[in-house]
Amino acid sequence: MxxxxxxxxxxxxxxxxxxxxxxxxxxxxxxxxxxxxxxxxxxxxxxxxxxxxxxxxxxxxxxxxxxxxxxxxxxRGRFDIRAGSFWAFITYMAIQVLGLALFIAFRAGVAAGGAHGASYSFEFWPGFGPFAGTVSASGNTFEVLIGSPAHILFVLVAFMIGSSYRTVFARRRT
Amino acid sequence: MAQENGAHDSQLLKGVLSLALLRLLAERESYGYELVTRLHELGLTEVQDGSVYPALGRLERDAHVTSRLVASSSGAARKYYRLSAAGYAALEHIELAWQSLVRALAPILSTPVPAKPKEALP
Incomplete structure (x- = not known):
């Protein structure tokens, strides 16, 4: 036909x-x-x-x-860019969730301490990150870190491992 | 191996697809879809296009075939495959292996199947 x-x-x-x-x-x-x-x-x-x-x-x-x-x-190429991007994203989100949890705990601590009329901040590894935040005593204003050298480092490492682990395992199997 | 209804076992087909492709390409240079239709004409209608195209890629990767692009009337260029010297050697080797396997299986398959015991396992 x-x-x-x-x-x-x-x-x-x-x-x-x-x-x-x-x-x-x-x-x-x-x-x-x-x-x-x-x-x-x-x-x-x-x-x-x-x-x-x-x-x-x-x-x-x-x-x-x-x-x-x-x-x-x-x-299949040496690097799986899609898998690398996926793990980079997951890592970034995990850092953010952890950062948010730390921030909430810190804010609760500030409130429990009966702080008055000032803003309080915390920072792990100053200037490097990935966790830092500021909260006012009333809890109405707050800041969290969404990007830092540590964010970039963790995301890059996650991308490298995520994009190449399959190649490494395949090489080990042979 | 044809079953009663004329269908072929897909796993068996997968195992001998390379042999069939090498044999067809030894006859003449051909492109993907043409090879599919040639296989279908030979009665291997269960062979899917989607298993032939990667199989050709595998043969090319293993240097058993070479390829060239030829312009076609339909617009997109056809990729023609032909057997390489290594491909002829591989064909000879696989054919011998196949014939040896058939010879080894022949005595088993030629003896009548014993009567099924009454309490045969399902």
Whole structure:
């Protein structure tokens, strides 16, 4: 069955499939290799769609995530930027949550101490962070640290470990 | 190995996909979708496109095939694969291994299956 020329809908369907695979490879496979994979996949999908229709062509690919995983097994780069970003974000959020908890505890301490008419501050490792805060005696105004050299250091370390631990473990297994 | 309904075991197919691709590419240079249709024409209709394309990538990574881009009428360039010298050597090696396996299995499969005991395990 030759379906002939493709409609915009067919091309959109093919592009969605290609982009879905791309989404799984993004940040994990080197860019040049990723472009080659996607160009070949698109070319084969167009060819298939002209023969059997775009819907069937995409269906014949099977599970797109499994397909992307097969490519990942083959072409995974040294660094997984996506995993690194994820762990950097988690680390930043963990620091912030911990900082907030410290701040709440400090504010409770100030209130319990019966402080009057002044602002009180605390700071771990002055000038380096990551925890510092100021609270007024009434508790109406407060400041917490959202960025510091320590934040940057922790986030960078988390990114480095998060983006490369899979490569390290893979090397150990072999 | 065809089952009663003509379907093939997907795990068996996965194991011999490289052999089938190397054999088809030894016949002539081909691109991804063409190889899929050739496999389907040979009766291996369960082979999914999504398993053939990474398998070709694996053959290329192992230097068993080389590739080149050729412009096509559909717009996107086709990536044609052909067997390399290492690919011919690999094909010969895998074919021998396959034939050896078939020979080893033949005596087992040629004997009739004994009658199933009445209290057979499920």
């Amino acid at each position: 030759n379906q002939g020329a493709l409609t915009k809908k067919d091309r959109a369907r093919i592009e969605i499939a290609v982009r879905t695979v791309d989404w799984h490879l993004d940040g994990r496979v080197p860019r040049a290799r990723r472009r080659q994979i996607l160009n070949e996949l698109r070319s084969n999908l167009i060819e298939a769609a002209e023969q059997v229709g775009s819907q069937q062509a995409v269906r014949q690919l099977g599970d797109l995530k499994a397909l992307a995983n097969s490519y990942l097994e083959l072409y």
